[in-house]
Amino acid sequence: MGLLEGKKGVIFGVANEKSIAWAIARILHREGMELAFTYAGEVLESRVRPLADSLGSRIILPCDVTDDSQIDSVFNTLKNEWGSLDAMVHAIAFAKKEELKGEFLNTTRDGFKLAMDVSAYSLVALVKCAVPLMEGRDGAIVTLSYYGSEKVITNYNAMGVAKAALETSVRYLAADLGPKKVRINTISAGPVKTLAAMGISGFKSILDMVESKSPLRRNITQEDVAKTALYLLSDLSSGVTGEIIHVDSGYNIMGN
Ligand code: NAP
Numbered sequence: 514m515g516l517l518e519g520k521k522g523v524i525f526g527v528a529n530e531k532s533i534a535w536a537i538a539r540i541l542h543r544e545g546m547e548l549a550f551t552y553a554g555e556v557l558e559s560r561v562r563p564l565a566d567s568l569g570s571r572i573i574l575p576c577d578v579t580d581d582s583q584i585d586s587v588f589n590t591l592k593n594e595w596g597s598l599d600a601m602v603h604a605i606a607f608a609k610k611e612e613l614k615g616e617f618l619n620t621t622r623d624g625f626k627l628a629m630d631v632s633a634y635s636l637v638a639l640v641k642c643a644v645p646l647m648e649g650r651d652g653a654i655v656t657l658s659y660y661g662s663e664k665v666i667t668n669y670n671a672m673g674v675a676k677a678a679l680e681t682s683v684r685y686l687a688a689d690l691g692p693k694k695v696r697i698n699t700i701s702a703g704p705v706k707t708l709a710a711m712g713i714s715g716f717k718s719i720l721d722m723v724e725s726k727s728p729l730r731r732n733i734t735q736e737d738v739a740k741t742a743l744y745l746l747s748d749l750s751s752g753v754t755g756e757i758i759h760v761d762s763g764y765n766i767m768g769n
Contacts, residue, residue: 515545516747521595523549523587525576525639526604526657529560531707533657534604536735537742542568544743546600551576551587578605578635588642598646600746603639603656606632606709608672614714617670628671633678640686640697647695653746654690654697656683657738658757660765662701668714680757687755696754698745703733703761728763 522541526534527550538548549572552561558575565573572594576583591598608628612620636656643654661669662676683699690697704710704719713719723732741760744750759765 515543516743516749517541517600518545520546520599521549521597522546522600522602522746523551523572523591523598523643524602524604525551525578526602527552527561527564528557528708530564531735532604533702533705533707533735533738534602535564536739537602537604537655538564538568540736540739540743541600541602541746544747547595549574549591549594553577578638579630581638584638584642588646592646595646597650598643599650599652601639601643601647601652601654602742602746603636603654605635606657606672606675608632608670608675608712610712612671613712614668615670617673620671625671625674628675629678632672632675633682636679636682637686640690644690644693644695648693650694651748651751652695653750654686654695655742655745656697656699658699658701660701660703660759660761663765666719672713683757684755691754696745696750698750698753698755699757700738700741700745701757701759701761701765702738703727703759703764705733705735705738707735723762723764726764726767727761728766731762733760733762 524534524538548570550565551574552558574587576587609624612624658676658680661673686697710716738760
């Protein structure tokens, strides 16, 4: 019997088979969880639907996280279909390509707002709707961050600031959700070649740095992240909330 038999979870952030969220979905499915998926636009639907189908998922819904009515509609459907929810994965981030290169000093007001809205506030908006379905069920939520929230990473710019806001939001949310028996944690993942990552100027040099300097001397995989997500979304982490766990081959501990 799997660790998550009889449990139900919703995954936000599958764009294609390289997405971190997709690796997480596969491991949750392997452990018995029934899954629902969302996609951000029509183009994405054609990529997400076959992936979701391959895991036997029946619920595949549109959700642009900047639109509260789409968020409401997702959770209304989950309420009608399932009545309750055990897990949620938030693997969503966006900044305009022009904000992910050059000096942070040149960040525009609109670019800053958009990165913050999609990459940080969206977690709060989703959690607000998820909690009534999770309350009292030992529910668990995971979001994805990156080391650029803690240290300056060239070109990461507004996204680094948004990830710092995301991580702090997790701590505040953990304090609110704890009494409702819902846990929330962050995985700070090392760099992985995905659609979102390819928007960051000079991404290859970030990969090279981790490979040469991290204690494990290798880059992480989506599956490395997924295994930690399984821990955080299952009873294995029953006493853990508000944490940031680095899955980065140990890169963040190095001083030089
Ligand atoms: P990905 O496959 O491109 O996933 C990013 C997801 O965010 C996509 O599904 C994307 O959908 C979605 N998204 C963007 N704007 C959205 C919106 N307005 N509404 C709804 N969804 C939206 O890339 P990924 O690397 O797996 O990213 C997943 C998470 O991991 C992100 O939070 C990212 O910052 C984080 N992370 C990634 C790395 C890395 O190196 N790859 C490292 C650390 C943390 P669209 O494609 O339709 O925009």
